[in-house]
Amino acid sequence: MLATGQSLDLQVLQQRLGYIPAFLQAKGTLGYKMLSVANADFIEPFRGNDAYGDLLDGFDIAGQLKGRHPVNQSLYIWSKTALAQLHPAHLRRRCRNGAITGGTPAVFGSYIV
Numbered sequence: 001m002l003a004t005g006q007s008l009d010l011q012v013l014q015q016r017l018g019y020i021p022a023f024l025q026a027k028g029t030l031g032y033k034m035l036s037v038a039n040a041d042f043i044e045p046f047r048g049n050d051a052y053g054d055l056l057d058g059f060d061i062a063g064q065l066k067g068r069h070p071v072n073q074s075l076y077i078w079s080k081t082a083l084a085q086l087h088p089a090h091l092r093r094r095c096r097n098g099a100i101t102g103g104t105p106a107v108f109g110s111y112i113v
Contacts, residue, residue: 012053021074
């Protein structure tokens, strides 16, 4: 997914990390596009929330991210957010397809934390 067009406000990422990770910039453009189709009654309770600030509050920025290369910082953030959703969906697909074709599903070991 590439960031194209207008985006949600990502300044908190720039301020706290010193850069904006590309995958979060892409999510910001997707979020901006989704706002155009969302009902105003749904959006109103969330107005004024700082979603990206709340996201960053969940990370130990001083202990895990400071002093590391931006690529490593981005990989850490991606692994704690996007990867957590990617593997369960992938595993479900593999299990479903394995059952259909008679193959064995992929098994992820405890090394993924």
